[in-house]
Amino acid sequence: DAKTTQPPSMDCAEGRAANLPCNHSTISGNEYVYWYRQIHSQGPQYIIHGLKNNETNEMASLIITEDRKSSTLILPHATLRDTAVYYCIVRANSKLTFGKGITLSVRP
């Protein structure tokens, strides 16, 4: 699976949009971009995934660049409960390989 690069941390104000970047410059054509998050002391939680097109669900939006070398996870209205480690993962099969992720801190 291709490797991903994420900044170690970021913060945003409650109620504002949180834009979490991810670089995956070695992604291949059949690899999906997945986002999970892990709130402290809980199991990881699936957020969203995409292949080429932008995707939106009730939790977030995923914007994938046209060359697919990077993506951005958008939480449109961050709340304090969104404080977590967010993992961007590129995969083509059943296995997940977690990187270090980005720690998002939402401040009041």
Place this chain on the structure above:
Amino acid sequence: DAMVIQNPRYQVTQFGKPVTLSCSQTLNHNVMYWYQQKSSQAPKLLFHYYDKDFNNEADTPDNFQSRRPNTSFCFLDIRSPGLGDAAMYLCATSREGPYEQYFGPGTRLTVT
């Protein structure tokens, strides 16, 4: 609600004393996974099952074994726990292929 259940949530064992962690699912997924997550680290895949087909990661120590008696249940056996095996152990399930994985709450193992 369909879910992934792990028991117990907290387990304390003595150095060298075998311990078994359990996972069950009501999602009827054919793939089940075990991850180890040490403090301040990302989850690391130990092994996974496609139905009854066991797939071990190359760097998973022999001390770790797994059993899957049926679709719903999967067990993680640590034959001789060392202090370095203290961690959160996460079970997950998915359909076969690049589908989302559903994680349980984890079992936190302490080795004394």
